[in-house]
Amino acid sequence: MNVQIRPAKTAAEIGLADLFASVRGSLPGGREVGAIRLDAFGRFATAGLPHARHEAWKYTDLRRLMRDAKPLAPRPDAGAKLRAGSAGALFAGLGLRRLVIVDGAFVPELSDLADIEAGVSIRSTASALAADEPILSQGSGAAALMNDTAVALNTALASDGVVISIAPEVVVERPIHLVFITTTDTPAATFTRSRLVVGEDARAVVIETHEGPDQSEYQVNAALDLVVGDGAKLDHVRMVSEGDAALHLSTLAAIVGVRASLREFSLVTGGAVVRNQLSLTLTGEGAVAGVNAASLLAGRQHVDTTLLVDHVAPGAQSRELFKAVVDDEARAAFQGKITVRPGAQQTDARMMARALLLSDDAVANCKPELEIFADDVQCGHGSTTGALDDELKFYLMARGIPGNEAEALLIRAFVGEVIDAIEREDLRDALSREMANWLARGE
Amino acid sequence: MTELLKIRGLEARVDDRKILNGLDLIVNKGEIHAIMGPNGAGKSTLSYVLAGKPGYEITGGEVLFNGENLLAMAPDERAARGLFLAFQYPLEIPGVATLTFLRSALNAQRKKRGEEEMSSPEVLKRVRALAKQLGIDPEMLKRPLNVGFSGGEKKRNETLQMALLEPRLCVLDETDSGLDIDALRIVADGVNRLRAADRGMIVITHYQRLLDYIVPDVVHVLSAGRIVKTGGKELALELEAAGYAQYQNEAA
Numbered sequence: 001m002n003v004q005i006r007p008a009k010t011a012a013e014i015g016l017a018d019l020f021a022s023v024r025g026s027l028p029g030g031r032e033v034g035a036i037r038l039d040a041f042g043r044f045a046t047a048g049l050p051h052a053r054h055e056a057w058k059y060t061d062l063r064r065l066m067r068d069a070k071p072l073a074p075r076p077d078a079g080a081k082l083r084a085g086s087a088g089a090l091f092a093g094l095g096l097r098r099l100v101i102v103d104g105a106f107v108p109e110l111s112d113l114a115d116i117e118a119g120v121s122i123r124s125t126a127s128a129l130a131a132d133e134p135i136l137s138q139g140s141g142a143a144a145l146m147n148d149t150a151v152a153l154n155t156a157l158a159s160d161g162v163v164i165s166i167a168p169e170v171v172v173e174r175p176i177h178l179v180f181i182t183t184t185d186t187p188a189a190t191f192t193r194s195r196l197v198v199g200e201d202a203r204a205v206v207i208e209t210h211e212g213p214d215q216s217e218y219q220v221n222a223a224l225d226l227v228v229g230d231g232a233k234l235d236h237v238r239m240v241s242e243g244d245a246a247l248h249l250s251t252l253a254a255i256v257g258v259r260a261s262l263r264e265f266s267l268v269t270g271g272a273v274v275r276n277q278l279s280l281t282l283t284g285e286g287a288v289a290g291v292n293a294a295s296l297l298a299g300r301q302h303v304d305t306t307l308l309v310d311h312v313a314p315g316a317q318s319r320e321l322f323k324a325v326v327d328d329e330a331r332a333a334f335q336g337k338i339t340v341r342p343g344a345q346q347t348d349a350r351m352m353a354r355a356l357l358l359s360d361d362a363v364a365n366c367k368p369e370l371e372i373f374a375d376d377v378q379c380g381h382g383s384t385t386g387a388l389d390d391e392l393k394f395y396l397m398a399r400g401i402p403g404n405e406a407e408a409l410l411i412r413a414f415v416g417e418v419i420d421a422i423e424r425e426d427l428r429d430a431l432s433r434e435m436a437n438w439l440a441r442g443e
Numbered sequence: 444m445t446e447l448l449k450i451r452g453l454e455a456r457v458d459d460r461k462i463l464n465g466l467d468l469i470v471n472k473g474e475i476h477a478i479m480g481p482n483g484a485g486k487s488t489l490s491y492v493l494a495g496k497p498g499y500e501i502t503g504g505e506v507l508f509n510g511e512n513l514l515a516m517a518p519d520e521r522a523a524r525g526l527f528l529a530f531q532y533p534l535e536i537p538g539v540a541t542l543t544f545l546r547s548a549l550n551a552q553r554k555k556r557g558e559e560e561m562s563s564p565e566v567l568k569r570v571r572a573l574a575k576q577l578g579i580d581p582e583m584l585k586r587p588l589n590v591g592f593s594g595g596e597k598k599r600n601e602t603l604q605m606a607l608l609e610p611r612l613c614v615l616d617e618t619d620s621g622l623d624i625d626a627l628r629i630v631a632d633g634v635n636r637l638r639a640a641d642r643g644m645i646v647i648t649h650y651q652r653l654l655d656y657i658v659p660d661v662v663h664v665l666s667a668g669r670i671v672k673t674g675g676k677e678l679a680l681e682l683e684a685a686g687y688a689q690y691q692n693e694a695a
């Protein structure tokens with residue numbers, strides 16, 4: 001006898017269904033967008049929240065970790081905007097073009113929209129949706145990811161974000177800073193969808209930061225779709241320093257064209273539960289993609305980085321380096337999968353995951369996968385997990401460096417490889433300061 | 444007081460194996476003491492116990508450094524008081540630039556001694572001058588500490604650290620191992636420049652060769668964890684000719 005067992009709906013699942021029913025009429029978008037939303041929520045409702053038996057969510061049992069649904073954050077009022085003024089402080093003074101998203105809403109008056117370079121267009125996602133543009137079915141909403149829980153919820157409930165398009169051959173000298181901040185201390189949820197299209201042979205540097213107050217049980221679901229056109233070059237630096245009770249789900253979906261280059265850097269230091277999923281599709285011959293990611297965790301934090309690199313075109317190169325420093329009872333998970341499609345010959349792909357455990361109760365999970373359907377490729381992966389090297393610590397101490405400083409030096413050295421690859425010194429310095437703040441926590 | 448280091452009845456064990464067995468040694472300021480002995484005599488253990496490496500259990504005796512109880516201090520404290528161990532196998536630390544390490548070490552010691560920290564340009568100036576003396580390519584200072592350095596480069600780097608940190612007591616653990624004759628001469632010259640009336644040195648070596656270049660005032664033979672014979676520099680030559688066999692028998 002074949003019995004379909006459907007677990008009872010959780011409070012979060014019921015809450016999300018209620019939320020969608022109550023807000024769908026007021027979310028931006030015309031008939032077409034509305035249909036996409038309805039379809040996406042239907043897919044979520046059918047599947048429910050993923051749990052540990054879903055391979056893609058093996059280490060992040062969202063059914064357990066997401067206890068309830070929160071109401072959508074209210075549109076930012078004057079107080080919220082005031083609190084948002086100091087957001088992204090680590091990058092202040094670097095001359096970046098700030099685009100500020102407060103409680104899930106793009107706020108033009110906090111953003112720097114003056115003297116936008118010719119060929120660059122910046123709009124709010126809400127306005128694009130209001131014009132019934134089909135952006136929710138592109139990028140992360142496209143076929144490959146549409147069944148993912150975080151994406152389905154994002155597609156159903158996305159209220160705003162930023163849509164940036166850079167015309168071919170435009171070199172954007174001034175880096176763009178997407179500043180995401182949650183200001184609410186009452187439990188609330190935000191769903192943002194952003195999109196960045198870098199035209200052929202264009203160049204840009206984009207920084208994305210996410211932050212919010214401690215002791216506030218807010219939920220963030222942010223998706224960013226990137227299109228790196230043929231010959232284009234994009235550096236994307238992402239920092240997640242959410243408040244200590246926050247649930248942060250994020251999705252990055254990138255398409256990298258012919259001889260295009262995408263360099264992705266990520267540093268996670270904050271958030272109670274963080275799931276970062278990155279999907280890189282190398283559709284152009286000779287595309288180059290690099291992912292350098294580090295997580296610095298303490299307390300009872302749970303951070304999951306899930307990476308899918310899809311080599312579709314031949315002759316593309318990808319390098320993935322993931323590092324986790326885990327203290328106390330925190331848990332870091334890394335899942336990385338490289339797929340090489342038939343015909344993607346001369347693929348050169350390498351993935352490495354390293355974890356440094358600073359306490360006996362810290363946990364690091366690592367699951368690298370290779371799926372190769374072509375026969376003339378170079379692919380490799382590796383992973384290591386270990387404690388700080390006592391011999392190295394003794395060597396430093398024998399030179400007069402106190403134990404805690406020696407440990408900090410070794411941790412910095414461990415993570416340094418991730419940050420040092422950032423081309424711009426000012427951005428490297430900003431991430432180094434975040435790392436130094438983390439190392440000085442509790443002092 | 445001229446007594447720099449006084450070791451009395453030192454006993455130490457590692458993993459339930461007794462390595463030091465009632466070791467006595469006095470090093471006065473201005474003196475260079477060579478400690479020679481067969482493999483397994485406890486030479487490296489002595490150097491690690493003095494530097495404070497974890498994993499060595501002290502089961503007896505005492506060590507006074509400038510009259511203070513050395514064994515009660517953490518390794519970084521010992522370094523700040525002026526103890527320096529030149530490692531037999533200097534460690535490689537990826538991600539820590541040599542210069543950053545040197546500056547951190549120097550300023551950590553100065554801070555602990557209540558001295559003003561030295562500015563980066565001042566540190567750089569001193570390090571460059573020492574690097575030149577020791578034939579170290581300044582480019583190496585930018586590289587991660589000891590990573591990819593040859594054996595000779597590592598030992599020169601140890602000597603540079605010692606010269607920069609200006610310790611009161613230098614303990615050189617098998618500094619000659621892995622060095623060809625040219626590198627040995629450069630390192631020995633570096634060490635000899637540090638000879639001073641207020642500084643003591645313990646040169647640990649298996650072979651007499653190093654002592655042609657760093658000429659000791661006193662030579663000790665260490666066997667089975669204690670000093671079994673003490674003499675002048677001619678003792679090293681006797682050992683070279685006769686070997687350690689007689690002392691091993693004596694200790695057994």
